[in-house]
Amino acid sequence: MSESAKPPSPGISRTSIYVAAGRAVGAREPDPSVRNPDYLAERLHGEPSTLALDDPAVRALSLSYDEAMKDIEVVNIVRLMTIRTRFIDEALERAIGGGATQVVILGAGFDSHAYRCGELLAHVRVFEVDRAVTQALKKERVNDVLGGPPSNLTYVPIEFQHEDLPDVLTRHGYDPSQRTFFILEGVTMYVPEDALRATLRFVAAHPRGSGIVFDFVYRAMIDMISQIDTTTAPEAAKPFLTRFLDLIRDEPWVFGLPVSREREFLGEFGLELREAFTIGGEESLERYLTKADGTQVGAQVIADAMARKAQGAQAAGQSAPAGQAPQGPQMSPERMREQRRLMAYQMAEAWRA
């Protein structure tokens, strides 16, 4: 695409601010066994009011942890981010333990691995790749908070849609012959399919033992988002849906993997799925959010919200006039389970086969 034909670039990534806030709140959890390990998120996030992002997760940073975690929207983003951060941290450790000497963080936003995993990455080159405008703010924050970046880190500005990742990386001293680990956290949904496919081909062209960790949604979720009509949405869901659409207005979600075909999709590029799981599924809750006493982070708030939803549905059913179908969300349990499967947020780690 020629320079003149390019659409205007989005400003500072608001989604990167949002997810950093989710990590920052999760890092305040008192129990270390279920805490988000990103202790730098709050300091890198900085003063949110300048970024005009009015969101419960950002506002939560001005409240105590207990107060903030009474809001189901805060609970949801904290849980999601804690699972995501902890799994990615584990995958990164596996990669370095397996001999990776380069780490590429695509769509880095306020990612803190280069700063908080100094010991692990001491002999590794790290490349943070992001849109220039978001990267500029990140560099400012890093200078303010940490006095500057570590010497093994290189910032690489890019626009994935219009620039060639291998070329841009190489211009910044990247060596494609080295065993490399790629982190795509909160990124695949923003990247058009052809650009994501090119990235996966690039990952797979690295030496054996190279790998990638990423989160993703299924195509069904992208289709659903494109059809959201906040005027006809259930009253209770309207505030969240309106905020979500506003959050992604400059960074639309455009790509989802074929439903339940992650292994085959990655296989097309010669990447072997090591593990994939649903964020918020039983296994992930058990692994990352369950305390020694068996309780889970935010579980009571979620149970209360579900009970209120069930009561609302029941009341809507009871108030239907005789002989008419009940109003409100009357879904069979099977349909609900299928719906949850299609709309689930997923996490995956794959290796060059």
Ligand SMILES: C[S@@+](CC[C@H](N)C(=O)[O-])C[C@H]1O[C@@H](n2cnc3c(N)ncnc32)[C@H](O)[C@@H]1O
């Ligand atoms: C949801 S944020 C995730 C940030 C970070 N990885 C994290 O999880 O905290 C999405 C990131 O992808 C970047 N991004 C989205 N589309 C992009 C594109 N076309 N080119 C370059 N970066 C892009 C944004 O600038 C932003 O930093």
